[in-house]
Structure formats: structure tokens, C-alpha cells
Amino acid sequence: MGVSVVILALDGTNRADARPTLRIPLVRRIRQPFLGDWALPGSRLRQGISLEAAASDALLSTTGLDARYLEQLYTFGDPGRSSSGLPMVSIAYWALIDADEAQGVHEARNVQWFPLNALPSIAFDHRRIIDYALDRIRTKIGYTDIAARLVGETFTLSQLRRVYEAILDRTLDPPNFRRSILASGMIKPTGEVLARGRHRPAALYRYAAPGAPLSSPSKRHDGRRHDERHA
């Protein structure tokens, strides 16, 4: 039984000419089983260590980042996972890292970052966990401000569209995206513009306070941001 952490970072958001890429750090297995394959960063549960602390250790040792990026994603376990017959349980966490933070991340020993569309041979059932995380983020960008964690607090429509394109892994039509995202009411203009190079200055936006119109104000359970809405 242990925790596994899916860390997603967006690479290349500052390039205007190419779609940014979602990347994930994996750890090379240096023992059996799955020797030489790549696994999610993680750690076994140990005496006196909470689930959150175990996940936080794995995130820190892989990226140097702290626990405030972590959320529990899902717990995986089935009878087939372990040779002992008892279910092997992985409590999966995920962390979405914005581009600037990811740029400062150095590669640790046995850790390598892979683009999600070119993953190596994956150990255990970790491919399933990665796919689950991708599916979750693809669903959640439609109704939460989760993309803001990858693109930053303020962004142009074109920057946001590129984040959507990277997450959905397909090209979006700019006028359609603009109309659709503005109609959703999810984002609002900051009143500022971004001027860059010879381009026409572009209006900056931010996510509006996420609306849960008829529910009570949500409490946070454990101080992590967005815990409830994204958990």
C-alpha cells in the first residue's frame, strides 16, 4: 500500500508558434518487478506518516515543490495487482504545476520528464492512473478553474486556448473557443492588456469566482486549495 503522485506540467506556453505540451515526471525502476520500466513518483506508507505527508514527500523529492499543489485523485486497488492476493492499493494524488514553476525544476536521479504523448514503458498499473488523471483534467477544465493552475492567474484568450489544446490534445478553432469560453461566464477581463513584441496588445482575463449558485459557501477540509471542488 502506498501513495503515487501524478504531476502534470505544461511546457512551452511562452512559445507562440507551437502547442504547449503536457509533461509528467516518472521514476525509473531500479529493481524488480518492472526493472527498467517507469513508475509514478510515490512512497510506501510508513509509521507515523499521513497519506498527505507521504504524497508531499514524493512531490518534493521529484520537483522541489511543496504540498500546496497536491490533491487526492482516486484510490486504485484490485485483486490482480499483487502477487500476495491482498489488493495492492495505490492512493493517487495529483499536482498541476504552472509553466513557470515547472521551468525551474531540475531532473533528480532516476527521474525524467516525458511528454504525455510519448510515454515509455510504464510499471505496475500506473498507466491506468495516468489515464485517469488525464480524463479527470479533461472533464474538469469544462466547469472549473483548473486550467488556471497551468496557465497562471491572468492570461490572454490565446494562452488559455493553448492550454485547452494541450489538455484536450486537439486543435481548437480560435473564434469558436473565444465565443464559447466568454459565453460560459467562467472567465472575466482584468481590464489590462498584454503587449508583446510586434503583436497587437491582447486583453488579459482571469477566472471568475467559480459559481455554485445555490450551494452553501464551501468549507475547506484541510487547507488545500480547491480541495472539494476538484477532489
Added chain:
Amino acid sequence: MGVSVVILALDGTNRADARPTLRIPLVRRIRQPFLGDWALPGSRLRQGISLEAAASDALLSTTGLDARYLEQLYTFGDPGRSSSGLPMVSIAYWALIDADEAQGVHEARNVQWFPLNALPSIAFDHRRIIDYALDRIRTKIGYTDIAARLVGETFTLSQLRRVYEAILDRTLDPPNFRRSILASGMIKPTGEVLARGRHRPAALYRYAAPGAPLSSPSKRHDGRRHDERHA
């Protein structure tokens, strides 16, 4: 390590004169620790049994209902939970049961249903798990069709308001609720009306297809309904 199941049912939706009540079944502890206290239905992980199957067993033995109501809620574990020092991990599932189904539920041995505003002394950290489930449902009714699982597929605005009131544990102003829920676009009229007794017939509504306007069509991971959006 085991699974625990939070089963929420709405009682009294057919009475026009009183707010319905959220109720939960609990199991009386017949051994130490917490002898005589009340715990969530659950089971320990066993050889050859998946997490889902363990949760499904607990739901079935408590309510006679099958696994299609179950979703994983959250995994709880901290160093303080076990005397052994190793984290005691509870993988919590929840099931939202609609009123008609709950009416057919008989009380099993050592199982008793409690209104959520009058819970008995709760064993382990199960109170925290119940509170987490309540907090989750209070957040989710604002942006998902989760209430439909308690009120049924079609409903009048007044029936839906009572479900909201039961979940939020407070009275809502009918005209405000009507305006707010209709403006949200979350529900749409079915074109039919409900005529009951001497009351004026009331229009019936259903939840519109939940909108995730810019995300890709969501896949289901394991065949359970709404798994992703509600997990």
C-alpha cells in the same frame, strides 16, 4: 485497511408540510474498540476482493441495493488512527439513494437509520468521513445533477427546493430559489405537470445534460454512472 460507505437517503419527500430529512444507516459496534458506538457500514479488504466489490458488499448487506449507486468519495488515513502506528486507511465510498428506494429498505441486524441532525456517538473517525460527504454533496448540488439521485428523474420546483433545503439544512425562499435555479440553466421543463390533490398542477422539470462546454466527451472508467464528475 478497509472500505467504509456513507449511504445518504432522503426521507419524507412526499410530505408537503415538512422539510425532508437526510438519513444515514450506521452499524452498532459489538466489540472493542468503540463497543456500543455506531460506525459506517464497511468491510476489511480481503484476498481476491477489489475495493469496489468490498464497498458493494457493505452497501448490499445494509440496504439490499446494488453497486450502481456507489462512488468512491475519498481515502482517509492518518498516523493517529491506529494503535499500531501504521496509518489506518479507510477508502470511503458513498451512495445517494432516492426516496422511493430508501422506503423499501428494512433495518438489518445492528443497523439503524439516523437523521443527520441527530447522530449518535460515532466510532473511529467516521464522523469526519460523514462530514466530508455532507460537505461534498453541499458543494456539488450547486453545479451537478447530484440532487436528481435523491429526488428522482423528474420533479416539481417545490420538490427540488425541499431536497436543497434538506441537504443545505436551511430554509430557502421559494421565489429566489425558482429564479436562481432557472437562471442556472441546470434544469429544464419536461412539458408535463404534476397534479396532486387540490393543489394547482405544478410543472415538472428534469436536469439538463450537465454541461462541460469546452471539454471532450467524458469517458466512464468503470461503468458507474457519473463517476468522473462526482468522484
